[in-house]
Amino acid sequence: MAIVAGIDIGNSTTEVALAEVSSGDGKTFLASALHPTTGLKGTVQNLRGIRLALGKAIEAAGWDRGDFGKVDLIRLNEAAPVIGDVAMETVTETVITESTMIGHNPSTPGGLGIGVGVTVAYDDLRNQARDESVVVVIPGSIDFEAAAGAVNEAIDRGVNVKALICQNDDGVLISNRLSRPLPIVDEVSAIDKIPLGMDSCVEVAGPGRVIEVLANPYDVATIFGLSPEETKQIVPVTRALVGNRSAVVIRTPMGEVKERSIPAGEISIDSPNGRKNVDVEAGAEAIMNLLSVCHPITDIFGQPGTNVGGMMERVRTTMAKLTGLSIAEIHIQDLLAVDTMVPQKVVGGLAGEFSQENGVALAVMVKTAKLPMQAVAEAVSEDIGIKVEIGGVEADMAIRGALTTPGTDRPIAILDLGAGSSDASFMKYDGSVELIHLAGAGNMVNTVICSELGIEDPELAESIKRYPLCKVESAYHVRQEDGTVRFFDRPLAPDLFGRVALAISDDILQPIPLRVSMEKVRMVRRKAKKEVFVTNALRALEHVAPAGNVRMIDHVVLVGGSAKDFEIPTMVTDALARYGVVSGRGNVRGSEGPRNAVATGLVLSYRGTS
Numbered sequence: 162m163a164i165v166a167g168i169d170i171g172n173s174t175t176e177v178a179l180a181e182v183s184s185g186d187g188k189t190f191l192a193s194a195l196h197p198t199t200g201l202k203g204t205v206q207n208l209r210g211i212r213l214a215l216g217k218a219i220e221a222a223g224w225d226r227g228d229f230g231k232v233d234l235i236r237l238n239e240a241a242p243v244i245g246d247v248a249m250e251t252v253t254e255t256v257i258t259e260s261t262m263i264g265h266n267p268s269t270p271g272g273l274g275i276g277v278g279v280t281v282a283y284d285d286l287r288n289q290a291r292d293e294s295v296v297v298v299i300p301g302s303i304d305f306e307a308a309a310g311a312v313n314e315a316i317d318r319g320v321n322v323k324a325l326i327c328q329n330d331d332g333v334l335i336s337n338r339l340s341r342p343l344p345i346v347d348e349v350s351a352i353d354k355i356p357l358g359m360d361s362c363v364e365v366a367g368p369g370r371v372i373e374v375l376a377n378p379y380d381v382a383t384i385f386g387l388s389p390e391e392t393k394q395i396v397p398v399t400r401a402l403v404g405n406r407s408a409v410v411i412r413t414p415m416g417e418v419k420e421r422s423i424p425a426g427e428i429s430i431d432s433p434n435g436r437k438n439v440d441v442e443a444g445a446e447a448i449m450n451l452l453s454v455c456h457p458i459t460d461i462f463g464q465p466g467t468n469v470g471g472m473m474e475r476v477r478t479t480m481a482k483l484t485g486l487s488i489a490e491i492h493i494q495d496l497l498a499v500d501t502m503v504p505q506k507v508v509g510g511l512a513g514e515f516s517q518e519n520g521v522a523l524a525v526m527v528k529t530a531k532l533p534m535q536a537v538a539e540a541v542s543e544d545i546g547i548k549v550e551i552g553g554v555e556a557d558m559a560i561r562g563a564l565t566t567p568g569t570d571r572p573i574a575i576l577d578l579g580a581g582s583s584d585a586s587f588m589k590y591d592g593s594v595e596l597i598h599l600a601g602a603g604n605m606v607n608t609v610i611c612s613e614l615g616i617e618d619p620e621l622a623e624s625i626k627r628y629p630l631c632k633v634e635s636a637y638h639v640r641q642e643d644g645t646v647r648f649f650d651r652p653l654a655p656d657l658f659g660r661v662a663l664a665i666s667d668d669i670l671q672p673i674p675l676r677v678s679m680e681k682v683r684m685v686r687r688k689a690k691k692e693v694f695v696t697n698a699l700r701a702l703e704h705v706a707p708a709g710n711v712r713m714i715d716h717v718v719l720v721g722g723s724a725k726d727f728e729i730p731t732m733v734t735d736a737l738a739r740y741g742v743v744s745g746r747g748n749v750r751g752s753e754g755p756r757n758a759v760a761t762g763l764v765l766s767y768r769g770t771s
């Protein structure tokens with residue numbers, strides 16, 4: 162009899178399965194545990210996480226947490242053939258060479274509506290003739306009472322004041338003192354850059370609404386009498402203004418706004434058919450199409466001196482350091498590209514405007530000939546004082562673990578959806594296994610969420626990925642993202658009111674510190690999951706399916722941390738149903754859910770007590 166611990170060191174989680182193996186090779190599972198992986202997968206830094214996870218399992222089995230002596234053998238996965246890196250490349254940029262627009266969301270714009278007129282400096286207001294239509298530009302040095310007074314006086318004299326643009330945050334204060342309501346855009350920091358004597362249009366939307374006229378190129382063309390050619394030029398401006406509560410567009414004859422593309426570099430894919438190149442700017446679809454005809458991929462390079470080039474080099478350098486191999490021996494084996502929108506500061510904007518630029522998120526994966534796992538095994542053995550051996554390859558172990566899901570049988574395919582990679586394996590009747598590890602999984606979803614919503618906090622992105630949304634509509638009820646209403650017995654915290662929040666649990670709501678609608682967050686979240694996991698599920702299964710035909714697979718079991726997600730399994734299942742494939746979330750050993758498949762497989766593949 163021996164106590165065996167199967168330990169799976171993942172990019173994100175270290176999982177343990179602890180079992181008693183009898184002399185007849187019967188296996189009784191005693192406990193499972195997990196702990197976040199410490200350090201980069203496949204390095205000796207993993208040791209701490211292994212100790213913690215193993216300690217938890219030993220404790221769960223009824224012994225003392227530190228009693229490592231109870232364990233006779235540790236079986237590690239042959240991990241670390243992969244490290245992933247995820248990066249964002251922005252491929253377009255909006256540049257304003259002359260000030261042409263202001264579009265932002267001051268928290269309290271004043272007034273309401275649309276005003277069209279010629280821009281006039283505050284100091285020049287008294288020189289304006291009757292019936293002249295003007296938009297007054299008020300610098301921060303003018304006090305709001307004085308400003309309102311001067312505007313009222315001009316109006317009395319018959320000047321047609323149409324709107325105001327001010328530097329300070331006092332739109333509401335001025336508005337309250339005017340003899341007639343005017344749209345006011347405030348908090349315009351670079352007010353001195355506003356060109357004077359030019360035709361302009363100011364739009365302020367009502368509470369809870371967004372501007373409509375200035376976000377529509379044809380309305381802008383109507384206001385300024387633009388030619389079709391000029392209308393085309395204004396499109397980047399209107400695009401940048403979409404979703405704002407207030408905006409100004411100033412027509413400067415010399416002004417130029419353009420969308421220019423940033424040379425993001427080329428990706429070169431090597432395969433036995435030679436080298437093929439694709440521009441990152443061509444977008445995710447073009448990149449993935451090229452990738453699918455390069456089979457098997459022997460290496461991938463980024464054009465030196467560009468962003469992609471830098472990213473590929475970073476991956477190679479990290480991996481070279483990790484393994485002690487030379488950079489030339491490190492080969493990139495897979496890549497996943499996803500199109501994204503990235504909010505970027507408009508170059509030359511007047512009030513910190515952002516525009517949704519196009520971007521491409523890339524995840525890459527490296528495979529080395531020599532695995533650094535032996536070093537980890539030796540370090541674990543020395544540190545804990547237990548014999549350590551390296552079991553099988555992750556995807557192979559995962560399928561053995563997944564087969565303990567009640568109701569499953571060979572032939573079977575699995576998808577192990579983790580943090581860094583999406584792995585698939587297919588086991589035939591005879592037990593032979595085909596497997597593949599592909600770049601892109603949970604981490605990439607977080608990257609896309611971060612970039613599309615302009616978030617910098619990785620924990621917030623992780624929470625947005627994991628929890629459904631709601632909008633707190635009153636002290637006692639929320640509107641959930643599926644449209645239903647939920648009532649509470651006790652009043653909700655005041656800081657939640659009117660906010661979009663995450664439903665962390667039945668009674669914990671966490672407000673999202675972003676000024677975006679629930680619909681937008683939901684759309685970004687679902688799109689990111691779909692583009693990463695549905696794309697990878699199909700790619701992976703095509704690789705392992707008999708004759709590359711996904712339809713030849715009957716059953717797919719989903720395992721790994723991302724299979725715990727509240728919507729990823731459904732998205733994958735829906736996509737696979739179109740190929741006549743039945744799929745669902747695994748339940749390892751009938752008790753672990755989609756977790757612990759690799760660790761369980763490591764125990765099950767143990768042969769004999771030698």
Ligand code: ADP
Pocket residue numbers: 170171172173174175198578579580581582602603604623626627721722723724725726727
């Ligand atoms: P690895 O094998 O690479 O260590 P895991 O199988 O532990 O990865 O999966 C980690 C991934 O699973 C992470 O991207 C994490 O965000 C995601 N994940 C873990 N739990 C959940 C959950 N409850 N809902 C959604 N995603 C989850």
Ligand code: MG
Pocket residue numbers: 169171172577579721759
């Ligand atoms: Mg894993």
